Amino acid sequence: MQRVYQRVLDHGYLGRERAAAELGMEEQEAAEAIARLRGLGLLRGSPAAPDRLIAVSPETAVAARVGRQEIELRERELQLAELRSTIEAYGSVYQRDLRRRAQSAGVEVLDGLSLIGSVLDEEADRCRTEVLTLQPGGPRIARALTDARARDTAILARGARMLTLYQHSARFNQMNRDYVKMVTGLGAEVRTLNTLPPRLIVFDRKVAFLPDRDDTSMAVVIRNSSVASYLAQSFDHFWAEAVPFAEVGRSTREMDASADIDSQIVRMLVSGDKDEMIAKQVALSLRTCRRRIAVIMERLDARSRFQAGYETRRREAAAEAGR
Structure with missing residues (x-):
């Protein structure tokens, strides 16, 4: 193709027969090259003699072929952006309705550790009869234990029953042992199992807290009493299989x-x-x-x-x- 284009730049010629003869090409090959060059806008017919081919600069060909498509592409992108904006404008309406329906069903998503702690404290303050906690994982961090001490002490002072399940490995950490000694001294019961499902807290068998599946900074609060009661019954199953937490020594x-x-x-x-x-x-x-x-x-x-x-x-x- 470049040989044909160069030949037209140098001299111009008439038809594929002359191109084939002058460049040593088969007529079919010459015809295909001319057709592709014309399709690219690099060759065109002369206004005075339509059969005579004239070479067009690549810049002009780009402007004529690519430039037009670029304009069409930009117009399409603008249309898509406008369509996206129009549709997304309804997102806030949908999210508000989604939250409303979730709340009416007794489910609320908490985003952020501070909000989780605040709502957890509120429900702990309302707790009057029982709090159940599944606490998987190994030793708890010092800050979590500090927060739990104040909350749990207040619950136990009201005479509520407190049952907590840890994994066996929690037995071998001194901070955990000190915490367990403190709460059991106030009337709480603590047991351990080899493995546990994800964390769970249930207040009065009416309100339950679950972790978000993917984000540790989020949690789900369930205020549907039927669901909370079901989760509490699941806790009862694990509790029956667990063994009491040994406070001191290698019992x-x-x-x-x-x-x-x-x-x-x-x-x-x-x-x-x-x-x-x-x-x-x-x-x-x-x-x-x-x-x-x-x-x-x-x-x-x-x-x-x-x-x-x-x-x-x-x-x-x-x-x-x-x-």
């Missing part, structure tokens, strides 16, 4: 909890779970979890994770048979 219950953690770790090792997943499930730091895995492997004299699982099952079966 038999603490040793049992430690064994439960090891059993869970072995089960997940055999299933092929990564160390990060295991640590999250049993609420241990990754470093502590890996150290515990190493101790388990050494205790079982296992050279592989599969062997650790096999040896654990063998020992459990032998112990069961000896009873």
